[in-house]
Amino acid sequence: MLEKRTGWSVYELSSRMGEDMSSIELEFRGGLAEIVLNRPGRKNALRREDWHALRQAIDSVAASDARALLVRGAGGDFCAGFDLGDVRPETTDAFAEIDQRVNPALRALRDLPVPTIAAAEGVCVGGGLGIAAACDLLVTSDTARLGAPYAAIGFLCDAGLHVFLRDTLGYQRAAWLIFTGRLLTAPEAMAFGLSCAALPAEGFVEKARALAQEVAAGPTSAFSFSKRIMRTAADPDAGLDAEALFQAQIFSGEDAAEGVEAFLGGRRPRFVGR
Known part of the structure; x- marks a missing residue:
């Protein structure tokens, strides 16, 4: 309870x-x-x-x-x-x-x-x-x-x-x-x-x-995918495939957009985990 x-x-x-x-x-x-x-x-x-x-x-x-x-x-x-x-x-x-x-x-x-x-x-x-x-x-x-x-x-x-x-x-x-x-x-x-x-x-x-x-405070959505890859990828090829698949998903998220915008603007990013 x-x-x-x-x-x-x-x-x-x-x-x-x-x-x-x-x-x-x-x-x-x-x-x-x-x-x-x-x-x-x-x-x-x-x-x-x-x-x-x-x-x-x-x-x-x-x-x-x-x-x-x-x-x-x-x-x-x-x-x-x-x-x-x-x-x-x-x-x-x-x-x-x-x-x-x-x-x-x-x-x-x-x-x-x-x-x-x-x-x-x-x-x-x-x-x-x-x-x-x-x-x-x-x-x-x-x-x-x-x-x-x-x-x-x-x-x-x-x-x-x-x-x-x-x-x-x-x-x-x-x-x-x-x-x-x-x-x-x-x-x-x-x-x-x-x-x-x-x-x-x-x-x-x-x-x-x-x-x-x-x-x-970091890009925890990306961290979640990193955990999955490190825990489950059986060999380097599986890891490479998983990185490509999950990076494509991260690219369309809010944290990736914020990270690029913050980098180009010379400021610290404010990630939200999405």
């Missing part, structure tokens, strides 16, 4: 379990949507209902006029993954939990047409790294520690990380992270190619939000 907080452009996705509420918050700031993973007492580890609420939040972004999405955690951490307090190997139906709760949220995030930016500080591990890696861009704080330490508890890596890490890092580095469970610092994540920027811890959320707002 989506509840609007009176007087704010903030929505709280609630899924009641006794007196508990889902720990997923969704806020709209002009053209930027912001999802906050908000269980700081558990390093934002997600329970069963939280994964469902995350999917709801992403669907709400898809149905909105938002032109970019920022995903972050509360309290100085990004996300510690699945809350192991909810997991009992002898009774938990692992297939159902992953197939019906975790994977739908990650697919929705991966398929969202607008640019997605993850802002990771503190702990970003397991399913939390899966959420971050499903985004288009990952920026980190100096405090970030990122990894997939499933081997330490005898679990198979999940949350899409086999493919997300392989596609981002290549087979060797992805396998090394999965097999060793090593946590990367922010500089190491940059060197690995896992993140695109490392920002100072002081004012991190504001800096990450400013970056996301910069992306949201």
Whole structure:
């Protein structure tokens, strides 16, 4: 259920379990949507209902006029993954939990047409790294520690990380992270190619939000096509064909006309995402 907080452009996705509420918050700031993973007492580890609420939040972004999405955690951490307090190997139906709760949220995030930016500080591990890696861009704080330490508890890596890490890092580095469970610092994540920027811890959320707002102010219709090409083109020929097809569509749009007019007039363009 989506509840609007009176007087704010903030929505709280609630899924009641006794007196508990889902720990997923969704806020709209002009053209930027912001999802906050908000269980700081558990390093934002997600329970069963939280994964469902995350999917709801992403669907709400898809149905909105938002032109970019920022995903972050509360309290100085990004996300510690699945809350192991909810997991009992002898009774938990692992297939159902992953197939019906975790994977739908990650697919929705991966398929969202607008640019997605993850802002990771503190702990970003397991399913939390899966959420971050499903985004288009990952920026980190100096405090970030990122990894997939499933081997330490005898679990198979999940949350899409086999493919997300392989596609981002290549087979060797992805396998090394999965097999060793090593946590990367922010500089190491940059060197690995896992993140695109490392920002100072002081004012991190504001800096990450400013970056996301910069992306949201861009020609997001063109960005949507770029995402489709980068995610789906199987080879260079397919990419070339897709570029020609989608560029023809962009040429007839408002942003292309505005971009050319602004360039010829020596001013900054004001894109509207169409």
